[in-house]
Amino acid sequence: SAVISQKPSRDICQRGTSLTIQCQVDSQVTMMFWYRQQPGQSLTLIATANQGSEATYESGFVIDKFPISRPNLTFSTLTVSNLSPEDSSIYLCSVLDHHEQFFGPGTRLTVL
Amino acid sequence: DAKTTQPNSMESNEEEPVHLPCNHSTISGTDYIHWYRQLPSQGPEYVIHGLTSNVNNRMASLAIAEDRKSSTLILHRATLRDAAVYYCILRFSGGSNYKLTFGKGTLLTVNP
Numbered sequence: 001s002a003v004i005s006q007k008p009s010r011d012i013c014q015r016g017t018s019l020t021i022q023c024q025v026d027s028q029v030t031m032m033f034w035y036r037q038q039p040g041q042s043l044t045l046i047a048t049a050n051q052g053s054e055a056t057y058e059s060g061f062v063i064d065k066f067p068i069s070r071p072n073l074t075f076s077t078l079t080v081s082n083l084s085p086e087d088s089s090i091y092l093c094s095v096l097d098h099h100e101q102f103f104g105p106g107t108r109l110t111v112l
Numbered sequence: 113d114a115k116t117t118q119p120n121s122m123e124s125n126e127e128e129p130v131h132l133p134c135n136h137s138t139i140s141g142t143d144y145i146h147w148y149r150q151l152p153s154q155g156p157e158y159v160i161h162g163l164t165s166n167v168n169n170r171m172a173s174l175a176i177a178e179d180r181k182s183s184t185l186i187l188h189r190a191t192l193r194d195a196a197v198y199y200c201i202l203r204f205s206g207g208s209n210y211k212l213t214f215g216k217g218t219l220l221t222v223n224p
Contacts, residue, residue: 001158004155043156045211092155099210100158101158101212104155105155106154
């Protein structure tokens, strides 16, 4: 199974700033996903990131707010822009490996 | 996406079997049934999946009703480490749509 690491593990940011989250996988994978988990809630898919193409965003999420990069088959970044307290959540990276999804440990973001 | 319905919470005693139900009356013939669980402060982890037949692995068993409108995740001997939120998810098996849509899941409490 794929092993996923995320940086940072947590951060506290001021409103109006941005945070970029890195996701590193120990093997090459075609599909990567970014999820958000708001406090006490389930996971919500933000976007699917395939290497060599634009990310596909789910309804309610836009590229200007959540730009994603996918420069190669083992790495992706998610930026959360123009932060507001409503963006306080855990952000999780996930990859598809052998038809199953594996998840990173998450990045806990607090916006003041 | 086809919807699943799970109890909000369940309780079990350590060393006893646990049966976690999931209703999915609108399942289509091409939907796989996946189970993931999320331990406290961790990303979700894959538990088991199936299409029509019952499935067993080292973590759990999956019993699928003959009409596929419901399924049950079985933990044969619950341990304290099994306390988690369990998600039952349907995933379309055709095409390249591998994304998982998480519902609210069942919070399993295991009593010592």
